[in-house]
Amino acid sequence: MNEYILIFRHEDGQKLASPEQLQAWMKQTMDWIGGIAAQNKFSSGTGLPFDEARVVGYKGVVTNGPFGDIKETIGGYIIVKADSIEEAVEFAKGSPVLQGDGNSVEVRKIARNDGLH
Amino acid sequence: MAEDIASETFLAAMETWPFKGVPENPTAWLYTVAKNKAKNLLTRDKLFHHKIKPMIGSSAVAGEDTEIDLSAKNIADSQLQMLFTICHPSIPVEAQIGLSLRILCGFGIDEIANAFLTNKETINKRLSRAKEKLRSEKVAIELPPGHEISKRLDAVMTTLYLLFNEGYYSESSDTVLRNDLCLEAMRLTYMLTENQQTNQPAVNALFALMCFHASRFEARKNEHGEMILYHDQDETRWNRELIAKGVYHFHLAASGNSLSKYHLEAGIAYWHTIREDSAEKWESILQLFNQLLMVSYSPVAALNRTYALSKVKGKKAAIAEAEKLDLSNDHYYFTLLGELYADLDKEKAKENFLKALALATTLPDKQLIQAKYLEINKK
Structure with a gap:
């Protein structure tokens, strides 16, 4: 069984959600991940809060947030266990992130420490 | 001392009379034997005090030091040390449970065998192998040092959690024995909450979890000892005192930042102490199961989550998720x-x-x- 990372990409991380929206979104996310965990296919994951975010650029130039030049931001990720990329993609399709127009979930295989990657 | 002499005298009688016949005057016989034994003892004692003790010198243990400290605190401390010794990662967890029952709870081998649905030989073998291992690993009977305690505490909690579950879910038909297992697990967990070093949030969560479950002991069996399912239980037979105790320790568990699986399970068990169905109840239970499965998967938790999901999102949604479970x-x-x-x-x-x-x-x-x-x- 392989591990895949599901990276949540938000088109506009600056858009502020109301506390109620955030709470509802949190619940949906937890139900989605809970469904994966109930299949014993969840490895780990976390949300990535936008506050205090920094981007370190060329020659060590530090800017606030992933905002401004970069429009697309990463809001979090989870790592799942799956037999194939197709199975991992099926998991990704359930992500509530995809309810936002322009958002996406990137699915990538985790390189295993087996000397082949 | 007098008691020792008396019992030794009766022992001598038991050993002698069946073979040599009861003496003509049994009372006199007993008195004579007891008197001789007392004399011997006093002579030995005098000999010890006057001849031997001075020779051993200051390194000798003085009379008062050899007395066993039977204060409640010392007993609790020794039991705690023994608990940590028994729950050593070098021996398998079922041996840890067995040894705890034997050494800390005073259960007989046949009772342990009954609880594990196996025979005495298996248990005897399991326990002596474990004791041998503890000896060869030179595991000291002591509380682990400060930096090690939380890691070792995890193993202790796992054993107590399994001990409780053994009683709560065991298929053994002996109800009294099963309740005893649960009560012993609770007693040992409570002991952990009474020691400053081991009174940690997760321990309180574990104790709360046990209280919430144990509150339904009386209600979950009918007069024939048959299981009554949660929904058919007589709520008035739930033990309110234990529920209150659980709530108290659940509050204590909320200090600190750690969120253990015991916190999550205690949260789920807490909601089950409230009979009335509500949207809030099932939504909370579902979220707790989501988190629990992320921390620690088990088929039981996966199935119970699916049940909670059916309460929140309806049966069709739950069936769709259930069919993905490989069970x-x-x-x-x-x-x-x-x-x-x-x-x-x-x-x-x-x-x-x-x-x-x-x-x-x-x-x-x-x-x-x-x-x-x-x-x-x-x-």
């Missing part, structure tokens, strides 16, 4: 599917109950599934 050799899985299908598709419900029946091994489980099947058939 097709588990009779609980098919029982759950049967229940979810009950109002939606009678044939599918029956089909699932039959699959469950084929997989169930114990009589109570089979009876329960049969009853559900018959109920569907009537509809």
Whole structure:
């Protein structure tokens, strides 16, 4: 069984959600991940809060947030266990992130420490 | 000392009389023997004090030091040290449970065998192998040093958690014994909350969890000792005092930042102490199961989460998720599917109950599934 990372990409991380929206979104996310965990296919994951975010650029130039030049931001990720990329993609399709127009979930295989990657 | 002499005298009588016959005057015989024994003892004592003790010198243990400290605190400390020794990662967890029962709870080998649904030989072998291992690993009987304590505490909590579950869910038919297992697990966990070093949030969460479950002891058995399911239980027989105790320790568990699986399970158990169904109840239970499964997967938690999901999002949504669970050799899985299908598709419900029946091994489980099947058939 392989591990895949599901990276949540938000088109506009600056858009502020109301506390109620955030709470509802949190619940949906937890139900989605809970469904994966109930299949014993969840490895780990976390949300990535936008506050205090920094981007370190060329020659060590530090800017606030992933905002401004970069429009697309990463809001979090989870790592799942799956037999194939197709199975991992099926998991990704359930992500509530995809309810936002322009958002996406990137699915990538985790390189295993087996000397082949 | 007098008591020792008396019992030794009777022992001598027991050893002598059956072979040499009862003496003419048994009372006089006993007195004489006791008197001689006392004399011997005093002589030995005098000898020890006057001749031997001075020779051993200051390194000798003085009379008062050899007295065993039987204060409540010392007993608790020794039990705690022994608990950590027994729950050493070098021996398998079922041996840890067995040794705890034998050494800390004073259970007999046959009782332990009964609780584990096995025979005395197996238990004897398991325990002596474990003791041998502890000896060869030179595991000291002491509390681990500060930096090690939280890691070792995890192992202790796992053992106590399993000990409690052994009593709560065991298939052994001995109800009294099963309750004893649970109570002993609670006593040892409570002991951990009374020591400053081990009184940690997760320990309080574990104790709260045990209290919430134990509050239903009386209500979950009928007069024939048969299981009564949660929904059919008489709520007035739930132990309110234990629930209150659980709530108290659950509050203590909330200090600190750690969120253990015991916190999550205690949260779920807490909601089950509230009989009335509400949207908030099932939403909370579902979220707790989501988190629990992320921390620690188990088939039981996966099935219970699916049940909670059916309460929040409806049976169809729950069936869709249930069918993704790879648990097709588990009779609980098919029982759950049967229940979810009950109002939606009678044939599918029956089909699932039959699959469950084929997989169930114990009589109570089979009876329960049969009853559900018959109920569907009537509809």
